[in-house]
Amino acid sequence: MSVHLISFLKAFHIIFLVSWFSGLFFLGRMFIYHAEAEEKSALERNAVQEFTRNAIKRVWNIIILPSMILTIILGLTLMVKLGSIHEPWFHFKLTMLILFFGYIHACAKIKKKILTGSAPLKNSVGLRLFNELPFLFVAVITFTVIPHSPKAGIAALAGMLVLFGITAIAYKRKK
Numbered sequence: 001m002s003v004h005l006i007s008f009l010k011a012f013h014i015i016f017l018v019s020w021f022s023g024l025f026f027l028g029r030m031f032i033y034h035a036e037a038e039e040k041s042a043l044e045r046n047a048v049q050e051f052t053r054n055a056i057k058r059v060w061n062i063i064i065l066p067s068m069i070l071t072i073i074l075g076l077t078l079m080v081k082l083g084s085i086h087e088p089w090f091h092f093k094l095t096m097l098i099l100f101f102g103y104i105h106a107c108a109k110i111k112k113k114i115l116t117g118s119a120p121l122k123n124s125v126g127l128r129l130f131n132e133l134p135f136l137f138v139a140v141i142t143f144t145v146i147p148h149s150p151k152a153g154i155a156a157l158a159g160m161l162v163l164f165g166i167t168a169i170a171y172k173r174k175k
Contacts, residue, residue: 023063028131035121092150
């Protein structure tokens with residue numbers, strides 16, 4: 001496979017990954033807005049929750065799913081063509097991807113709760129922290145992939161967890 005084709009595959013992989021993560025950040029905000037609407041008057045609550053339900057459906061079906069599928073297809077193609085599966089850094093990346101797909105599954109469960117109205121979301125603070133997890137994943141995976149180093153990925157993970165801890169403590173004190 002030519003170097004130019006590999007470069008194009010990498011570029012499209014990154015473009016769809018950015019789109020996927022943008023959708024996830026938006027989805028997380030909609031979860032927060034939906035939960036915070038529980039504290040509003042009935043009229044406001046219904047309006048906000050109707051808006052968030054529609055936004056959640058659209059972002060999931062129009063941005064997240066297509067971008068996720070294309071990112072996975074391009075990633076698998078690159079993995080095969082570049083032989084990355086045999087590299088230690090890629091094993092750490094796969095571990096992070098498995099955890100990330102756990103996050104996606106959790107998002108799907110929250111989405112289902114909201115769309116079916118099966119249980120109101122009440123913990124907007126928890127949802128705010130939950131909404132930051134895609135940033136952790138993209139940072140750790142990037143620090144693993146660019147230098148091709150599981151050690152760099154682990155260091156990024158440790159640093160991000162410390163940063164998340166500090167942020168959570170600061171947010172709780174502010175409230």
